[in-house]
Amino acid sequence: MPWGCSERRRLGALLIGAGLLGAIGASAAAHARSPWALGVFPVRQFQAYTSHYGTRVRPGGREEPHYGLDIAAPLGSPIHSWWGGVVQEVINDGACGIGLVIRSGAYEHIYCHLAGLGASGRYQSGPVLLRSGETVRTGQLIGHVGLSGRTTGPHLHWGMRYRGQWLDPARILRAMAEGQRRLRATARAPKAPSAPRVASFR
Numbered sequence: 421m422p423w424g425c426s427e428r429r430r431l432g433a434l435l436i437g438a439g440l441l442g443a444i445g446a447s448a449a450a451h452a453r454s455p456w457a458l459g460v461f462p463v464r465q466f467q468a469y470t471s472h473y474g475t476r477v478r479p480g481g482r483e484e485p486h487y488g489l490d491i492a493a494p495l496g497s498p499i500h501s502w503w504g505g506v507v508q509e510v511i512n513d514g515a516c517g518i519g520l521v522i523r524s525g526a527y528e529h530i531y532c533h534l535a536g537l538g539a540s541g542r543y544q545s546g547p548v549l550l551r552s553g554e555t556v557r558t559g560q561l562i563g564h565v566g567l568s569g570r571t572t573g574p575h576l577h578w579g580m581r582y583r584g585q586w587l588d589p590a591r592i593l594r595a596m597a598e599g600q601r602r603l604r605a606t607a608r609a610p611k612a613p614s615a616p617r618v619a620s621f622r
């Protein structure tokens with residue numbers, strides 16, 4: 421049960437292709453100066469962050485690692501892909517529950533505790549039907565918040581790995597916020613004054 425909120429995973433050497441910036445393609449050209457602004461926050465009906473990345477203490481005092489960010493949202497609320505990529509795995513285990521791994525260049529983004537059905541490389545929830553190997557777009561509806569796996573309430577467990585190493589998703593969110601701030605600043609920046617006309621003074 422490698423993907424859950426609390427299961428320690430022995431990291432394999434999952435060195436994957438190019439980095440994210442190589443994977444975003446021509447559509448990012450206009451955002452080349454702040455590429456992180458292209459990312460999409462995976463939950464639209466955000467309620468709270470209920471558990472951060474890192475070590476946490478379980479009831480009873482036992483410490484355990486938590487390889488993701490828990491984002492509380494209403495049961496059944498939509499989940500969107502953070503970035504365009506390929507469905508690498510459909511998870512169905514006791515910890516993550518029904519989940520998805522999406523690969524975008526050297527990044528893998530992991531979504532756990534989903535609603536719906538997941539088996540044999542196929543995930544289905546309402547109108548969503550995804551199969552391993554399928555391409556998804558940035559912001560595409562990929563599932564719904566559920567209660568599958570080890571969870572005490574409806575939330576998305578959002579994990580992130582870069583070249584096989586767990587990463588704090590909050591770092592990604594900060595980079596996205598900074599990218600969006602830069603984009604807005606660029607949009608607001610005054611235009612450079614036009615070159616002065618050369619008048620014919622006598």
Ligand SMILES: [Zn+2]
Pocket residue numbers: 424425471486488489490576577578
């Ligand atoms: Zn979690």
